[in-house]
Amino acid sequence: MIIAEQLRKTFPARGKDKARVVAVDEVGFEARDGEITGLLGPNGAGKTTTLRMLYTLMKPESGRVLVDGRDVAADAEAARRALGVLPDARGVYKRLTARENIRYFGELHGMSRAAIDARTAVLAEALQMQDFLDRQTEGFSQGQRTKTAIARALVHDPRNVILDEPTNGLDVMTTRGLREFLRQLRGEGRCVIFSSHIMQEVAALCDRIVVVAHGRVVAQGTADALRAQTGHDNLEDAFVQLIGTEEGLHA
Amino acid sequence: MKAMMIVWLKELRELVRDRRTLMLSLLMGPLLAPLLVIGMAKLGESKARDQMEQPLEVAIVGAEHAPNLVAWLHGQGIERKDVADPDGAIRSQAEDVYLRIDEGYGKDWRAGTPAVVELVHDSTRRDSAIPLQRLESALQRYSQQVGALRLLARGINPGVGAPLSVSRKDLSTPEARGATIAAMMLPYMLILFAFLGSMQLVLDTTAGERERQSLEPLLATPAARGAIVSGKIAAACLVGITSLLLTLLAFKLSAQFASGMSAMLDVRFAAMGKLLLILLPMLFIGTTLLSLLAAASKSMKEAQSHMTWLMLLPMLPIMLLAVNPLKSEPWQFAVPFLAQNQLIQKVIRAEPIDAQTWMIYLAAGFGLAALLWYAAVRRYHQEQLAISG
Numbered sequence: 001m002i003i004a005e006q007l008r009k010t011f012p013a014r015g016k017d018k019a020r021v022v023a024v025d026e027v028g029f030e031a032r033d034g035e036i037t038g039l040l041g042p043n044g045a046g047k048t049t050t051l052r053m054l055y056t057l058m059k060p061e062s063g064r065v066l067v068d069g070r071d072v073a074a075d076a077e078a079a080r081r082a083l084g085v086l087p088d089a090r091g092v093y094k095r096l097t098a099r100e101n102i103r104y105f106g107e108l109h110g111m112s113r114a115a116i117d118a119r120t121a122v123l124a125e126a127l128q129m130q131d132f133l134d135r136q137t138e139g140f141s142q143g144q145r146t147k148t149a150i151a152r153a154l155v156h157d158p159r160n161v162i163l164d165e166p167t168n169g170l171d172v173m174t175t176r177g178l179r180e181f182l183r184q185l186r187g188e189g190r191c192v193i194f195s196s197h198i199m200q201e202v203a204a205l206c207d208r209i210v211v212v213a214h215g216r217v218v219a220q221g222t223a224d225a226l227r228a229q230t231g232h233d234n235l236e237d238a239f240v241q242l243i244g245t246e247e248g249l250h251a
Numbered sequence: 252m253k254a255m256m257i258v259w260l261k262e263l264r265e266l267v268r269d270r271r272t273l274m275l276s277l278l279m280g281p282l283l284a285p286l287l288v289i290g291m292a293k294l295g296e297s298k299a300r301d302q303m304e305q306p307l308e309v310a311i312v313g314a315e316h317a318p319n320l321v322a323w324l325h326g327q328g329i330e331r332k333d334v335a336d337p338d339g340a341i342r343s344q345a346e347d348v349y350l351r352i353d354e355g356y357g358k359d360w361r362a363g364t365p366a367v368v369e370l371v372h373d374s375t376r377r378d379s380a381i382p383l384q385r386l387e388s389a390l391q392r393y394s395q396q397v398g399a400l401r402l403l404a405r406g407i408n409p410g411v412g413a414p415l416s417v418s419r420k421d422l423s424t425p426e427a428r429g430a431t432i433a434a435m436m437l438p439y440m441l442i443l444f445a446f447l448g449s450m451q452l453v454l455d456t457t458a459g460e461r462e463r464q465s466l467e468p469l470l471a472t473p474a475a476r477g478a479i480v481s482g483k484i485a486a487a488c489l490v491g492i493t494s495l496l497l498t499l500l501a502f503k504l505s506a507q508f509a510s511g512m513s514a515m516l517d518v519r520f521a522a523m524g525k526l527l528l529i530l531l532p533m534l535f536i537g538t539t540l541l542s543l544l545a546a547a548s549k550s551m552k553e554a555q556s557h558m559t560w561l562m563l564l565p566m567l568p569i570m571l572l573a574v575n576p577l578k579s580e581p582w583q584f585a586v587p588f589l590a591q592n593q594l595i596q597k598v599i600r601a602e603p604i605d606a607q608t609w610m611i612y613l614a615a616g617f618g619l620a621a622l623l624w625y626a627a628v629r630r631y632h633q634e635q636l637a638i639s640g
Binding site for chain 2: 052055056057058059077078080081083085086087088089090091092093094095096100104105107108109110136149152153
């Protein structure tokens with residue numbers, strides 16, 4: 001369970017204009033266990049910054065984040081243990097095999113070798129990565145890299161999972177497989193948050209949708225609630241109306 | 252501590268798989284340093300020997316005014332040759348030195364007044380020092396001989412004209428005398444290799460890791476930032492120490508093959524151990540400083556552009572000492588680069604180093620490294636660090 005309350009984050013402006021750029025303002029939502037929560041918004045809406053505050057990489061200027069009821073600012077390390085994170089940056093170590101990449105993160109989480117091996121087998125099965133598990137990751141396809149990055153993010157069996165645009169750059173088949181995997185995580189009673197700028201994907205997967213535009217939450221609720229709120233039957237039309245522009249929607 | 256070991260092991264494993272980088276960082280120093288130092292020393296030595304022993308050919312302008320002098324110089328191994336434009340030849344560095352005999356030489360000679368000869372050279376050319384010295388001392392001897400003969404012809408003891416007999420007694424050790432050229436090059440080479448030897452690995456594991464987008468996931472794990480940086484620094488230090496050991500070993504081995512090398516350098520194991528102890532703080536300073544700079548730069552390219560001034564740092568004390576030689580004083584052993592330079596000189600010259608000097612040096616060196624390490628750890632706590640691109 002992840003709760004974001006009134007998050008605000010600004011960045012120093014570049015150039016002569018000294019006003020700070022407000023990346024995220026007053027963002028609040030609740031992501032429950034056993035549900036998939038989608039963070040939907042055009043490029044540059046503040047999704048990645050919001051997620052970074054959730055997984056303690058950035059400190060919010062105001063507001064707070066609760067993971068399983070505990071404030072992450074009080075104990076960032078405990079929060080990181082309770083979270084599995086696929087950040088926007090998902091580089092893997094190309095001189096290590098996929099298995100070694102996963103093992104490295106398992107070790108950093110303080111897991112025993114046996115526990116890591118068992119968990120790797122489970123994840124490799126679920127993500128269908130047996131074929132390339134023991135190859136060095138140099139030359140991996142985008143899909144293989146993403147799967148490796150997801151497996152290493154989930155090696156410590158976290159209750160909460162945060163994925164930043166997980167389907168970015170993946171082909172249709174891999175995307176379908178990944179969706180299935182996210183549903184499986186939900187079925188295991190985990191709290192899953194993922195961000196996307198793709199309407200259909202969010203509609204197909206999410207129990208709750210949080211629409212973000214210009215650093216603010218403009219609407220949240222189930223897909224049906226959003227349709228009702230805007231009066232559009234088509235979710236894409238509802239989305240366009242909510243963010244107030246078509247800009248970035250198809251990017 | 253455990254997380255540090257995990258990071259350390261992983262960095263080393265990655266490096267070992269990257270054969271080419273590993274070979275470059277491990278073997279560059281050990282192969283290049285002895286070659287350069289020994290090569291320079293040999294070249295300088297044989298050049299000096301050539302210039303001292305071979306017949307010296309010098310242009311003499313106005314030789315017709317002093318045939319006796321020219322004949323005498325010939326007897327001393329200084330040959331006359333013809334050069335069309337001697338001043339131009341000196342300026343264009345074709346000639347080292349030439350001798351001009353004044354038109355009035357014959358007249359002055361016969362009158363018994365000092366006859367004028369002139370040595371023309373370019374003092375900024377180090378190469379002209381030995382020929383100039385040879386020519387000057389030959390002329391000096393001629394002058395004394397003829398002067399003594401003139402006094403004898405007048406029935407006076409020539410000793411009257413020489414109230415002082417100046418002789419020199421050189422107290423430098425033979426080791427120190429042999430070490431001059433090596434002493435200029437060697438500290439710089441050793442300090443540079445210790446200082447920047449781990450450069451590749453440091454840049455790759457810090458700036459490179461961010462550029463390859465794997466830093467953000469790493470920082471999202473519960474591993475403490477301090478442990479992550481320390482693991483990376485420790486891995487780079489291990490590579491640096493290995494490279495340093497190989498370099499010193501290479502010096503020891505090449506001393507057995509190159510004759511005269513052992514006269515030039517103290518290569519006993521004790522001396523090598525001292526060099527290692529001197530270079531160890533330098534290695535830590537270099538690795539932590541590079542980690543700090545690499546963490547503060549936005550990209551690998553920016554991090555690499557620091558190399559230019561970092562390469563110059565070890566040269567500063569050498570330049571300073573060349574312009575303004577310093578007496579050895581305690582404060583110098585607390586100044587990085589200068590301290591290493593002075594201490595390595597002492598080791599090469601087989602001079603003893605007292606306990607107080609060691610204390611000052613090691614405390615200052617490791618203290619600075621600890622400070623830089625702390626700054627690098629602080630830097631890893633900043634949130635901009637994690638965000639790539």
